[in-house]
Amino acid sequence: MIEGSKSAKEGFLGFMQSPGSGKRDQHESLCEELLRERAAVLSRAGFAVEDALGKLRKIESQIEERIRYWRTRIQDDSAGEFPPDRQMIFEEINSIIDQYNTACRSAEIQFYYLIVTREAMGLRRHEVVYRLYQVPPKKKKIQAI
Numbered sequence: 001m002i003e004g005s006k007s008a009k010e011g012f013l014g015f016m017q018s019p020g021s022g023k024r025d026q027h028e029s030l031c032e033e034l035l036r037e038r039a040a041v042l043s044r045a046g047f048a049v050e051d052a053l054g055k056l057r058k059i060e061s062q063i064e065e066r067i068r069y070w071r072t073r074i075q076d077d078s079a080g081e082f083p084p085d086r087q088m089i090f091e092e093i094n095s096i097i098d099q100y101n102t103a104c105r106s107a108e109i110q111f112y113y114l115i116v117t118r119e120a121m122g123l124r125r126h127e128v129v130y131r132l133y134q135v136p137p138k139k140k141k142i143q144a145i
Contacts, residue, residue, distance in 0.1 A: 038121055045114040049133045052107035056136065059100040063139070066093045094141040101138045108135050 070089050111133055115126055 041117060042114075042121070045110075045117045046133075048110045049107065049114050052103065052110045053133065053135065055103050056100065056107055059096060059103055060136075063093060063096050063100060066096060090142055097139045097141050104135065104138050111135050 066089070070086075070093070073089070114129065114133070118124075118126060118129070
C-alpha cells in the first residue's frame with residue numbers, strides 16, 4: 001500500500017469504523033425515525049380531536065345565537081305572543097342541533113382513535129388526555145310550544 005493512500009474500505013467510509021459501529025448507527029437512526037413517526041401519529045390524532053372540538057364550539061355558538069334571536073323576538077313582541085314564524089325558528093335551531101350532534105359523534109370517534117393510537121404505542125394512562133379533550137354530550141332538540 002502506498003503511504004498516504006487509503007484502503008478501499010477507508011476510502012468508501014471516509015474513516016475506519018469498528019465492525020459493529022455501522023450497525024449500531026443504522027439501528028440508532030432507525031429508532032430515531034420510528035420515534036419521530038410515533039410522535040407525528042400522536043400529533044395528528046390529537047390535532048384531529050382538537051379540530052373536531054373546535055367545530056363543536058363553532059356550531060354551539062350558532063345555536064346560542066339563534067336562541068338569543070328567538071328570546072329577543074319574544075321580548076320585543078308587546079302582546080307577549082309568539083312570533084308567527086316560531087315553527088320555522090324552532091326547525092332552524094333543531095337543524096343546527098342535528099349538525100352539532102353529528103359533529104359530537106365525529107369528535108367522540110376522533111377521541112376514540114386517539115386513545116386507541118396511544119394504547120397501540122404502549123401508553124396506558126390517559127387521565128391527562130381525558131381532561132384535555134372533553135367531548136361534550138349531545139344536545140336535545142327543542143320542542144315547539
